[in-house]
Amino acid sequence: xxxxxxVSFTVNKKHLCSNHPSVTSTNSPRSSFVTAHSSLAxxxxxxxxxxxxxxxxxxxxGGRYHFTPSAVLYPKSVSDISSIVKHIxxxxxxxxxxxxARGHGHSFEGQAxxxxxxxxxxxxxxxxxxxxxxxxxxxxDVSAGELWINILHESLKHGLAPxxxxxxLHLTVGGTLxxxxxxxxxxxHGPQIDNVYQLQxxxxxxxxxxxxxxxxxxxxHAVLGGLGQFGIIxxxxxxxxxxxxxVKWIRALYSDFTVFSKDQxxxxxxxxxxxxxxxxxxxxxxxxxxxxxxxxxxxxxxxxNQFTSEGRVLFCLEAAKYFxxxxxxxxxxxxxxxxxxxxxxxxTLFLSEVSYIDFLDRxxxxxxxxxxxxxxxxxxxxxNLLIPRSSIHQFxxxxxxNILTDTSNGPVLIYPVNKSRWKxxxxxxxxxxxxxxxxxxxxxxxxxxxxxDGLEYILTQHKRILNFCGRSNLGIKQYLPHYSTREEWKxxxxxxxxxxxxxxxxxxxxxxxxxxxxxFHKRRHLDNDLKLLRSVNRALEAxx
Numbered sequence: 001x002x003x004x005x006x007v008s009f010t011v012n013k014k015h016l017c018s019n020h021p022s023v024t025s026t027n028s029p030r031s032s033f034v035t036a037h038s039s040l041a042x043x044x045x046x047x048x049x050x051x052x053x054x055x056x057x058x059x060x061x062g063g064r065y066h067f068t069p070s071a072v073l074y075p076k077s078v079s080d081i082s083s084i085v086k087h088i089x090x091x092x093x094x095x096x097x098x099x100x101a102r103g104h105g106h107s108f109e110g111q112a113x114x115x116x117x118x119x120x121x122x123x124x125x126x127x128x129x130x131x132x133x134x135x136x137x138x139x140x141d142v143s144a145g146e147l148w149i150n151i152l153h154e155s156l157k158h159g160l161a162p163x164x165x166x167x168x169l170h171l172t173v174g175g176t177l178x179x180x181x182x183x184x185x186x187x188x189h190g191p192q193i194d195n196v197y198q199l200q201x202x203x204x205x206x207x208x209x210x211x212x213x214x215x216x217x218x219x220x221h222a223v224l225g226g227l228g229q230f231g232i233i234x235x236x237x238x239x240x241x242x243x244x245x246x247v248k249w250i251r252a253l254y255s256d257f258t259v260f261s262k263d264q265x266x267x268x269x270x271x272x273x274x275x276x277x278x279x280x281x282x283x284x285x286x287x288x289x290x291x292x293x294x295x296x297x298x299x300x301x302x303x304x305n306q307f308t309s310e311g312r313v314l315f316c317l318e319a320a321k322y323f324x325x326x327x328x329x330x331x332x333x334x335x336x337x338x339x340x341x342x343x344x345x346x347x348t349l350f351l352s353e354v355s356y357i358d359f360l361d362r363x364x365x366x367x368x369x370x371x372x373x374x375x376x377x378x379x380x381x382x383x384n385l386l387i388p389r390s391s392i393h394q395f396x397x398x399x400x401x402n403i404l405t406d407t408s409n410g411p412v413l414i415y416p417v418n419k420s421r422w423k424x425x426x427x428x429x430x431x432x433x434x435x436x437x438x439x440x441x442x443x444x445x446x447x448x449x450x451x452x453d454g455l456e457y458i459l460t461q462h463k464r465i466l467n468f469c470g471r472s473n474l475g476i477k478q479y480l481p482h483y484s485t486r487e488e489w490k491x492x493x494x495x496x497x498x499x500x501x502x503x504x505x506x507x508x509x510x511x512x513x514x515x516x517x518x519x520f521h522k523r524r525h526l527d528n529d530l531k532l533l534r535s536v537n538r539a540l541e542a543x544x
Contacts, residue, residue, distance in 0.1 A: 023065050023110070037070055039095075040118070043087060047076035047124055057102060057112075057119040063379035063447075064455075065110025067516070069117050070097070074124040078200065078208060078234045081120055085232070086206025088118070088512055098515040098522055101232045103172030104147065108382050109482040111227070111516040112175075120232065122174055123147075128235060130154050138240040139197055144174030144233040149361060151238065156357065161243035163189040167278075168363045174233040179480055180225045180428045182417070182438055184276035184320070187268035190421040193224040193428065200235035204508025208234075217425075222503045225428030227481075228514030229500075230507040244322035247359040248335055249352040250274075251296060252317050252344035253282075253307075257396045260315040263342045264416050265389070265435060267319065274338065276320035281412040283404055286310050289348065296350035303347030313400055315414070317344060320359060379445040379455050383462045384479040387439055388431040389416065391474035395439070398472075403464050409453055413440040427500060429477050429493055438479060441465075482518075489519050 040049060050072050058066040075081050088097045098117035105112065113119065122145035130151065131141045138160050142151055148162070149169040155161045165183045166176055177199075181192025189195060198212040201223050209231070211220035222230040254260035260279065267273050282288060288309035289298070298304040321338075323331040339349070370376040387395050396414075404412070416437050419430060430436060441462065445455040469476045483489050490497045504511065504520055511520040 023067075039087070039091070040071055040084070043083065045073070045075070045080045045083065047074045047080050049073050049084075049118075054119070056105075057121075059105065060108065060110060060112060061106040061380050062108030062110070062382070063377070064108075064381065065113060065516075067110055067113040067115035069100075069114045069119045071118050073118055073120045075120060075122075076124065077127060078125070078202065081125070081202050081232055081234060082206050082208050084118060084120070084206075085202055085204065085512065089205050089510060092510065093522075096522060097512070099232075099512050100514055100516055101174060101228060103145065103175035104170060106168075106171055106175065107516070108380060108480065109516075111482070111514065113516045115515070117515060122172055122232075125234065132158050132160070132240075134158055134160070139237050140240060141235060141237050142173055144172065144177075144200075144236055146173050147171065148173065148176070149364070152357060152360060155240060156243055159243055160240040161356070162192075162195065162238050163241050164192045164195045165360060166192070168367075169361055170364060170367075173236050173238070177224060177233055177236060178226060178228050180426075182479065184278040184318070184415065186417045187277055187415075187421065188273075188275070190423065191225075191428070193426055194421070194423045195239040196224065196236055197239060198237035199223060199233055201231035201233055203231045204510065204512045212237075218503070219507060221425040222427055222507065224426040226503075227427070227517050227519070229427075229517065229519060230503055230513070232513065244356050245324050246322070246328075247354050247356055248321045248323065248331060249296070249354055249359060250317075250319045250321075250335070250339075251292065251348075251350045252339075252342070253288075253309075253348035254315040254317065254344055255312065257315055257400070258393065259343050260317065261392060261396075261416070261437075263317060263344070266341065267338070268416055268418055268435075270338075272334075272338075274319040275322045276318075278318045278413060278415040280316050280318065281400055281404075281414055282309065282312075282314040282316060282407055283400065283412075284311055284313075284406040285408070288314070289350070292350050296352045299349040299351065300347050304350075307345070307347050317342070322356065375444065378447060381443055381445060381455060381458050381462065382480070383441040383443075383465065385439045385465075385469070386430055386477045386479050387437045387469075388433040388475045389435040389437065390433060391472075391476070392416075392437050394472065395469070395474060395476075398468055399465055403461060403468070406452075409443040409445070409458055411440075411442045413438065413442065427496075427503075429481075429496060431475050431477055433475075440479075484518065486519075 054069060054072045057072055058068050073084055085099055088099060096116060098114045100112050100114035101120045101122050102112040103122050125143050125145040127143055128141055133139050140155060147170055152161060152169060164185045166181050167183050176192050199220060201209050201211060201219060203209060209216055209219055223233060264279060267277050289304050289307055321331060321335055367376055414437060416435050419434050443458045445458050446453045481492055483492060493500050511522045
């Protein structure tokens, strides 16, 4: 693939690794793209295909990769998506066109971009309209371009809500189902991909397929957590449950990681526990508890005033218990019972009571504040790791004790999940053990900074973390993975690689879909590389 990159980018070699701050496509479309442009322009859609004003698709939440497509499709029907994929598939190896489905633009490494290809704006797909089934096993049929926040609002009108969430709800259904969808409910309900009854998918040949556990089950399992490699999700049937109205939201601090992790693991294994369990790491933060007072109330204000967080490594347990107003008399007793078994620092217990919707949409409040300050649309070099229980203490000792000196660049989440709650057979790769931890470094970088809040510094820290994990053989897996080479992807998937690659050859044989993941490359690219390398070799031989 070296020849393709040399032709495509005016960057030096180090730009090709995932640690480089920014990669931008600079070349104009090749002649094959011009031919494809003419071919696509003749197509008729229910929506429309645009060749102009497409710069927004070169940006994503990560803010580091910027690849320009040839066109953007704004579909109004599933047949729009099927038609363009089928058209490109039928062109075969005569074209280098690829297709990327873009949701709300929250990829981190250009995964929803298609250099010189076609980006499908999934938010334009508003069919079918949400249809609710309120029987014994309630569910909702939704477009894959729908945002989870909209599903929440509409579901609550029926007294229902999805079971499993992500921390941020302004994401599309198709986007989160393509990666897994993990949050503090996963210990109980599994990730979002485990709470789907049925999907409609457009495969890499343009075929529209309905799939479920009972129908076309191999495609169903492949697409869930499949990183967009096997098909574009166009519709999903999401499992629902009765929705509570209120939430008791709790935070408490620990200074000892062993005690903290023991309490977290106790809570996720208990039959009667909280409804949501997460945690985060706080390193060298000033006035931490004072910052909490704007949203939480202290159980012991006098002792809390004397607590200092500066210069310390602390671990915060964050938990939530759902309830309805008629249960108010019992909810405090239930929480006291749960807290009695825990060993947090007593003076750091803070509680809040909020509506269910305000709790689930809590990150959006922070987003609005950051947007006001112009700090939302900055690079977000996030790193998400799944770490086996047997390795988490070694990881914590090195990373939180030596590599990270503070957590001022963004939250560091840490919480365990039960693998027993995850379905087998999907494309998501997790550690081998029954309990593993999600550790997420959710950093924001100031674009012009060369200091500790700059992109280079944060990426260097992440590289140190990954190097330590690899050197120590901790058995980690990346969540929302990003790699630069086929060898790295093979190592990520391990024994599952053969199944993953076989599914690719079945459902997307020309490697048209999701090129931004950089797992598979369209065969035409490889043929061109070989031809170019042969001609270079011939020229070198002629000079000798």
